[in-house]
Structures are given as structure tokens and as C-alpha cells.
Amino acid sequence: MTAHRLLLTRRRCLASFTALAGLSLGPGLTGAQPLPKPGPGGYTELRWDDLVPKGWDPMKQLKDRGIANPAALQDTDPKTQDLMRTLREAWDNAPTEPQLDGAKVKLPGYVVPLEDEKAGLTEFLLVPYFGACVHTPPPPANQIVLVVPAKPAAGFRTMDTVWVSGVLKAKRGESPMGASGYRLEAALVERYKAPAR
Structure with missing residues (x-):
């Protein structure tokens, strides 16, 4: 992978991390709410928020490090690369709603x-x-x-x-x-x- 493509990949990754904070979880990041009653066929219609345990914050690592605008991070900075690895690991192990x-x-x-x-x-x-x-x-x-x-x-x-x-x-x-x-x-x-x- 060329250095230019690697930088683009990191930028997309940062943009994706930033977007998720407001994308499916909304600004409050409240997570799962009481489930609605089952509908036809006995299936309960879910929203994506329902899959997230209450209180889990996908942006916690950024907030813990005082990073308000991840898009402003420098792609070539080793600290940014370390942060990306930390976020990816946390996301790959995100908790489920029991x-x-x-x-x-x-x-x-x-x-x-x-x-x-x-x-x-x-x-x-x-x-x-x-x-x-x-x-x-x-x-x-x-x-x-x-x-x-x-x-x-x-x-x-x-x-x-x-x-x-x-x-x-x-x-x-x-x-x-x-x-x-x-x-x-x-x-x-x-x-x-x-x-x-």
C-alpha cells in the first residue's frame, strides 16, 4: 500500500469514528431501552440502538484522551496510529446486550x-x-x-x-x-x- 493510500485509509477511519458518535447511537449514547412488544409472527422490531448496552460509549477512548475533534489529528503521528489501534480493538470487542x-x-x-x-x-x-x-x-x-x-x-x-x-x-x-x-x-x-x- 502506498503512503498516500495509507493516509487516505486513516482519514476515512477517523471520519468513520467521528461519524458514528452521532450516526446510529445519537448524541446521548444512551444505548438499549426497554424493548417494544412483539409484533406479527412474534418478532420484536429492533432499532440499531437496541443492540448497544446502556452506557457503552464507542468514543470513550477519544474522550478519555481529551480529543474533541479526531479529524484534526495528524495521520503520520505515532500517537494517532496508536489511538487508531486502541479504538479498533475496543470496537472489535464492543459489548452486546444480554x-x-x-x-x-x-x-x-x-x-x-x-x-x-x-x-x-x-x-x-x-x-x-x-x-x-x-x-x-x-x-x-x-x-x-x-x-x-x-x-x-x-x-x-x-x-x-x-x-x-x-x-x-x-x-x-x-x-x-x-x-x-x-x-x-x-x-x-x-x-x-x-x-x-
């Missing part, structure tokens, strides 16, 4: 294919925002779900939006695209449609 282990859930997200056969996807990651695990560094493990469909999911490509319903397990997994904190044994994978309000 109350969700074994729950029947329905969750929307973006597809990142892992295993694709002629019949369709047999394994993929579900992520909360476009480009996660593909164009930017992966989000924390508690924001990545490994999905194993009951039958191959045909007709889906990278970054398609879907609803996935199944039994959620707080089980860590490793893939070339990122560490996942959850595994969803899916009963159903369907194209995303906004819920009726």
Missing part, C-alpha cells in the same frame, strides 16, 4: 455478502448504514450482525436494504469484513419497506 440473546427479532439493515452460492446468499453481515464494512472501517461489533438465512436469500447484492427476522444470539464472529457481536439465525430475509405509521 437481554437480546435468544430473542425473536426483526431488524432492518444493509447487506454485506460473505457466502454467495448459485441459489443465493447463505451468509451475510447486516450493518446499520450504507458503506459500513465496504467503503469505511467496520462499525463496532455490536453494530454488526452475522446473518445465516434459513434458506439461501436470492436476488440480494452488496448494500441492498433488507428486513431480517429470526432468533438473535449474542455470539461473536470474525470475517474479512469485520467482527460481529451478534448472529441472527434468520427465518426470513425480505426487501426493505418502510413500516406503516
Whole structure:
């Protein structure tokens, strides 16, 4: 990798870390709230915030070091490189929400294919925002779900939006695209449609 590409990768990584603070968790970083009642089919519809334990802050290492604007850090500074390693390690080991282990859930997200056969996807990651695990560094493990469909999911490509319903397990997994904190044994994978309000 050239020095220029390495600098661009670090910049994207810093931008991704900065963006996550307000992206899926919101400014309060409050984490999981009481779960709603199950809907049709007995599945509880989750938001991505529900996967994060209350009080866990993905930006803690930055705050502990008094860094208010990570984008202002110098890419070539060894302290920045050390910080990046520390953040990545913390995110890859992000805690999961224990109350969700074994729950029947329905969750929307973006597809990142892992295993694709002629019949369709047999394994993929579900992520909360476009480009996660593909164009930017992966989000924390508690924001990545490994999905194993009951039958191959045909007709889906990278970054398609879907609803996935199944039994959620707080089980860590490793893939070339990122560490996942959850595994969803899916009963159903369907194209995303906004819920009726």
C-alpha cells in the first residue's frame, strides 16, 4: 500500500469514528431501552440502538484522551496510529446486550455478502448504514450482525436494504469484513419497506 493510500485509509477511519458518535447511537449514547412488544409472527422490531448496552460509549477512548475533534489529528503521528489501534480493538470487542440473546427479532439493515452460492446468499453481515464494512472501517461489533438465512436469500447484492427476522444470539464472529457481536439465525430475509405509521 502506498503512503498516500495509507493516509487516505486513516482519514476515512477517523471520519468513520467521528461519524458514528452521532450516526446510529445519537448524541446521548444512551444505548438499549426497554424493548417494544412483539409484533406479527412474534418478532420484536429492533432499532440499531437496541443492540448497544446502556452506557457503552464507542468514543470513550477519544474522550478519555481529551480529543474533541479526531479529524484534526495528524495521520503520520505515532500517537494517532496508536489511538487508531486502541479504538479498533475496543470496537472489535464492543459489548452486546444480554437481554437480546435468544430473542425473536426483526431488524432492518444493509447487506454485506460473505457466502454467495448459485441459489443465493447463505451468509451475510447486516450493518446499520450504507458503506459500513465496504467503503469505511467496520462499525463496532455490536453494530454488526452475522446473518445465516434459513434458506439461501436470492436476488440480494452488496448494500441492498433488507428486513431480517429470526432468533438473535449474542455470539461473536470474525470475517474479512469485520467482527460481529451478534448472529441472527434468520427465518426470513425480505426487501426493505418502510413500516406503516
